[in-house]
Amino acid sequence: MKTRRSIWLAMFLLVGVLLVFGASRSGGPLTQQDRIDAITLNLACPTCSGESIYVSRAPAAESIRSEVARQVASGLRTDDEIVSYIEQRFGGQVLLVPRASGVDSLVWALPVAALIFSAFLLFTAFSKWRTNKPTSPTLEDEQIVAQALKSQAESKSKRESQ
Amino acid sequence: MKSQNLVKIVSACVGVVVALLFLVLVVSEPDQDIVAKSPLLGQPAPSVASTTIDGEPFALERRKGSWVVLNFFNSTCVPCINEHDLLVEFAASELANANAAELYTIINDDSSDAVREFFTKNGGTWPKITDDNGTIAVAFGVARVPETWIIDPNGIVRLRITGELSAGLLTEQVNRLREEFVS
Amino acid sequence: MLASAGISGTIGRAFLLVGFIGAIFGAFAAVAGARRNDQQIIRLIPRFATLIFAAAVGAFAAMEYAMITRDFSLAYVQKVGSWSTPALYNFAAVWSALEGSILMWVLILAGYTMAVAIWVRKRMQDVIATWALGVMFIVCAFFFLVSFFPADPFALGPPGVLDGPGPNPLLQNHILVMFHPPILYLGYVGVTVPFAFAIAALITGRVGEGWLVATRRWSLFAWGFLTFGIALGSWWSYEVLGWSGVWAWDPVENASLLPWITGTAYIHSVLVQERRGMLRVWNISLLVATFSLTILGTFLTRSGVLNSVHAFSESGIGAWFLAMFAVVLVVSVGLIGWRGDKLRSPGVIDSPLSREAAFLANNVLFAIFAFVVLLGTVFPLIIEALQDRQIAVGAPFFDKLSMPIGLALLTLMAIAPVLPWRKASTETLRDRLFWPAWCGVAALVASLLLGSYGVAPLLTFTLGGVASGAALRQVVLATRRQGLRGLVGRANGGMIVHLGVILIAVSLGASNSFSKSQELSLVTNVEAQFSGHTFELRDVVEVRDDRSISVKALVLVDGKKIYAPAITKYTRIGMNVGTPSVRTSLTTDIYLTLEPPVRQDSNEARIKVFIKPMIMWLWIGTALMAIGTVLAAFPGRRRKPTEPTSAPVEVAKS
Numbered sequence: 001m002k003t004r005r006s007i008w009l010a011m012f013l014l015v016g017v018l019l020v021f022g023a024s025r026s027g028g029p030l031t032q033q034d035r036i037d038a039i040t041l042n043l044a045c046p047t048c049s050g051e052s053i054y055v056s057r058a059p060a061a062e063s064i065r066s067e068v069a070r071q072v073a074s075g076l077r078t079d080d081e082i083v084s085y086i087e088q089r090f091g092g093q094v095l096l097v098p099r100a101s102g103v104d105s106l107v108w109a110l111p112v113a114a115l116i117f118s119a120f121l122l123f124t125a126f127s128k129w130r131t132n133k134p135t136s137p138t139l140e141d142e143q144i145v146a147q148a149l150k151s152q153a154e155s156k157s158k159r160e161s162q
Numbered sequence: 163m164k165s166q167n168l169v170k171i172v173s174a175c176v177g178v179v180v181a182l183l184f185l186v187l188v189v190s191e192p193d194q195d196i197v198a199k200s201p202l203l204g205q206p207a208p209s210v211a212s213t214t215i216d217g218e219p220f221a222l223e224r225r226k227g228s229w230v231v232l233n234f235f236n237s238t239c240v241p242c243i244n245e246h247d248l249l250v251e252f253a254a255s256e257l258a259n260a261n262a263a264e265l266y267t268i269i270n271d272d273s274s275d276a277v278r279e280f281f282t283k284n285g286g287t288w289p290k291i292t293d294d295n296g297t298i299a300v301a302f303g304v305a306r307v308p309e310t311w312i313i314d315p316n317g318i319v320r321l322r323i324t325g326e327l328s329a330g331l332l333t334e335q336v337n338r339l340r341e342e343f344v345s
Numbered sequence: 346m347l348a349s350a351g352i353s354g355t356i357g358r359a360f361l362l363v364g365f366i367g368a369i370f371g372a373f374a375a376v377a378g379a380r381r382n383d384q385q386i387i388r389l390i391p392r393f394a395t396l397i398f399a400a401a402v403g404a405f406a407a408m409e410y411a412m413i414t415r416d417f418s419l420a421y422v423q424k425v426g427s428w429s430t431p432a433l434y435n436f437a438a439v440w441s442a443l444e445g446s447i448l449m450w451v452l453i454l455a456g457y458t459m460a461v462a463i464w465v466r467k468r469m470q471d472v473i474a475t476w477a478l479g480v481m482f483i484v485c486a487f488f489f490l491v492s493f494f495p496a497d498p499f500a501l502g503p504p505g506v507l508d509g510p511g512p513n514p515l516l517q518n519h520i521l522v523m524f525h526p527p528i529l530y531l532g533y534v535g536v537t538v539p540f541a542f543a544i545a546a547l548i549t550g551r552v553g554e555g556w557l558v559a560t561r562r563w564s565l566f567a568w569g570f571l572t573f574g575i576a577l578g579s580w581w582s583y584e585v586l587g588w589s590g591v592w593a594w595d596p597v598e599n600a601s602l603l604p605w606i607t608g609t610a611y612i613h614s615v616l617v618q619e620r621r622g623m624l625r626v627w628n629i630s631l632l633v634a635t636f637s638l639t640i641l642g643t644f645l646t647r648s649g650v651l652n653s654v655h656a657f658s659e660s661g662i663g664a665w666f667l668a669m670f671a672v673v674l675v676v677s678v679g680l681i682g683w684r685g686d687k688l689r690s691p692g693v694i695d696s697p698l699s700r701e702a703a704f705l706a707n708n709v710l711f712a713i714f715a716f717v718v719l720l721g722t723v724f725p726l727i728i729e730a731l732q733d734r735q736i737a738v739g740a741p742f743f744d745k746l747s748m749p750i751g752l753a754l755l756t757l758m759a760i761a762p763v764l765p766w767r768k769a770s771t772e773t774l775r776d777r778l779f780w781p782a783w784c785g786v787a788a789l790v791a792s793l794l795l796g797s798y799g800v801a802p803l804l805t806f807t808l809g810g811v812a813s814g815a816a817l818r819q820v821v822l823a824t825r826r827q828g829l830r831g832l833v834g835r836a837n838g839g840m841i842v843h844l845g846v847i848l849i850a851v852s853l854g855a856s857n858s859f860s861k862s863q864e865l866s867l868v869t870n871v872e873a874q875f876s877g878h879t880f881e882l883r884d885v886v887e888v889r890d891d892r893s894i895s896v897k898a899l900v901l902v903d904g905k906k907i908y909a910p911a912i913t914k915y916t917r918i919g920m921n922v923g924t925p926s927v928r929t930s931l932t933t934d935i936y937l938t939l940e941p942p943v944r945q946d947s948n949e950a951r952i953k954v955f956i957k958p959m960i961m962w963l964w965i966g967t968a969l970m971a972i973g974t975v976l977a978a979f980p981g982r983r984r985k986p987t988e989p990t991s992a993p994v995e996v997a998k999s
């Protein structure tokens with residue numbers, strides 16, 4: 001129905017507008033704690049396997065957290081500079097997000113490749129299935145069916161007449 | 163049939179991947195290096211300052227002019243306890259040297275009292291430096307104890323040893339570095 | 346050696362030996378009986394099953410006896426036992442480390458084997474059941490062997506030890522340690538059952554639907570417990586660990602999540618095989634993947650390879666589980682390859698706009714999700730093995746990639762319940778999705794009014810609204826048709842589970858994006874404010890018992906009630922554990938932790954306050970999922986199979 005279709009269109013438009021509005025909104029200025037949290041969420045605890053410094057309760061993590069808090073409070077460095085400062089001392093193992101360069105980028109590239117590849121496979125599978133639609137009966141098929149029905153009717157009348 | 167081939171190819175791939183995983187894991191040998199990497203090697207040591215457990219001030223900057231050996235320590239960590247006697251020996255042997263290396267213990271996540279008690283029981287009169295908040299540990303990138311760092315008279319970091327020291331290792335390395343420094 | 350052995354150690358070992366022999370004989374009986382179709386041999390199988398269950402119970406009881414009596418002659422009791430651990434935590438200490446948890450695995454697996462043997466008692470002429478039990482016996486034998494050699498809980502320790510450190514302090518301060526591991530294992534180990542039947546179907550060549558329908562409740566049972574176990578683990582993480590989160594994407598969590606992902610894909614995809622006889626290779630592969638991932642996950646978490654790839658050559662248990670993983674994979678994939686022609690289905694998916702297509706897309710999405718989680722977990726291992734350097738792959742990676750996957754899954758959850766089988770027209774979709782779509786709009790508007798921002802959370806709320814609309818629509822229609830019976834059965838129970846999932850997704854979206862935190866330095870009787878709440882320190886007290894010294898800060902929140910975050914030092918181990926204190930409500934949790942250093946009777950304390958929105962909905966969602974799973978286990982409206990290939994396969998006559 002035309003009215004249904006236009007209601008749907010209006011709905012999509014409304015959702016689009018609201019999403020754009022919501023996306024451009026922000027939650028207020030970043031506090032120092034927000035900065036500390038953002039930095040520590042991206043640093044790995046050097047004595048744990050894969051936990052961030054934000055999560056880990058290990059002593060090494062506590063020390064690095066205090067250091068980050070101290071540097072954020074002093075206001076001298078940006079977030080990236082603080083991360084580099086820690087990386088310069090502990091090595092690449094404290095970066096929780098692998099850099100998008102070299103062999104490390106594989107960890108990002110492979111999932112994307114998998115997604116594209118499987119989308120491609122699905123697409124080809126669907127188009128193959130669509131072209132292999134079951135065909136309508138041929139003339140020969142119809143003749144066979146007619147013949148079978150005829151012989152069935154004949155044998156039935158034969159039995160009734162007996 | 164095509165799907166048969168596909169299944170065979172997938173099975174072969176799975177087999178190859180599992181075999182590779184096996185190979186990689188079985189062949190990998192433990193790291194034999196005594197000396198550990200650090201971005202700080204060859205760089206000026208971080209200028210850290212703190213106090214000893216007796217309240218005396220300590221600043222790494224002011225130790226320039228002599229060789230400095232920092233040992234990151236915790237009184238409950240088993241390798242630290244094991245290597246303690248080697249450190250006592252090292253400190254004793256350095257007394258005879260004109261260009262003696264100064265040994266300092268940096269306390270890592272431990273109370274001053276526990277450390278004092280440990281040293282009273284096991285010997286070792288060199289200064290023990292407190293590290294509240296782990297600032298010194300973070301500055302050097304030390305996450306696990308024990309670690310031993312050697313810094314030359316110019317304040318440049320020369321060596322980092324992670325894990326328990328073996329007999330004679332520290333003396334050997336310090337002597338080697340001293341010779342290189344002079345030449 | 347025997348003279349000084351604790352009696353529990355010898356008895357326990359004896360039980361394990363009996364269990365191992367019973368499993369081997371049971372496996373032989375099953376395989377021989379199935380191949381020759383010999384009823385006399387087949388009749389022995391339930392006896393072997395009972396035998397190994399009794400042996401497993403005996404071994405576990407021996408371990409508990411040793412733990413309760415603090416028999417320190419055993420190395421395991423020396424490791425996790427202590428006179429100062431309270432009785433309840435001491436009981437749970439048995440599964441607090443490797444050897445004991447393998448013992449628990451053995452117990453649960455033997456229990457499942459016996460349960461299956463009883464269940465197929467009446468169908469023992471059916472060769473599939475015999476082969477399935479054979480597979481289960483072989484897996485049992487493996488675990489009995491592991492429990493005898495690398496992970497021996499009854500090994501003797503050095504003599505003369507009179508007390509031990511007790512279990513890890515994190516495992517002795519919350520009652521959940523009694524429930525989370527056993528419940529999780531009930532799910533984790535339970536996936537062995539449908540896997541065994543899948544292998545049996547492949548071996549016998551009867552890859553039709555009969556075995557699927559029959560094992561439906563076993564799969565649902567295992568999946569339900571796995572889901573609940575993972576949720577309990579998240580709750581434990583929240584209540585105990587003190588970082589205010591529920592999921593950290595660490596390797597142990599990922600190891601339990603991976604089989605859940607493939608298992609969820611399976612319980613959806615199996616509907617297509619029942620209805621239309623399709624996706625057979627998918628279903629068997631998903632079952633194989635689910636079981637293999639339980640073995641791989643155990644390998645990854647117990648061998649120490651994730652801390653350092655070099656740990657592998659030093660540990661014993663890693664090699665066992667890796668070998669088992671390889672064997673399972675090679676045998677299963679080989680069987681699938683061998684039976685490839687039988688697995689090809691007669692039907693095709695007619696249209697991309699059909700429920701079959703939605704389930705296929707579902708499978709693909711879950712497969713990619715599992716791939717992402719597995720890749721992120723093992724990537725540091727691979728890099729360290731290849732280039733000898735340590736890297737970390739943590740939460741930011743997983744969060745970033747699971748966000749689009751999660752949104753896609755929410756979209757599928759919104760559309761699939763209204764999609765008919767075979768083919769749909771866009772008009773049908775438009776009609777059926779009309780009211781669910783408006784639910785989505787309402788959710789979006791409501792979230793904006795409450796102050797939400799950001800594309801990802803807003804999309805989550807919108808799609809969550811649509812998906813709940815679709816699920817509710819199904820349930821309302823069913824109850825309108827059948828009254829209360831409209832709430833039971835696979836489809837309707839499933840919709841309630843979906844509602845639970847949506848609540849969890851929405852809650853995670855909200856708490857990940859809109860949590861706030863702040864460190865406050867409190868002085869006694871001076872009120873501090875944060876985010877519309879007031880906090881006042883009343884006192885700092887110390888509580889001592891024979892295993893710990895606990896310093897608590899008593900904080901008055903919003904002038905109403907006192908919450909006491911604490912730092913506890915476990916004196917026997919020398920470990921400090923922070924305990925958070927949480928004020929829960931339907932909309933927001935106020936989560937308090939105490940920051941060191943703090944001293945008893947001091948008049949100041951530093952606390953960290955976390956304001957976490959909608960955490961309660963996580964647990965409500967979990968409860969809904971549990972209820973929905975139970976409802977789905979009941980038989981629903983009987984359906985006529987629409988395809989001859991969907992009819993149950995006849996039992997072979999002997």
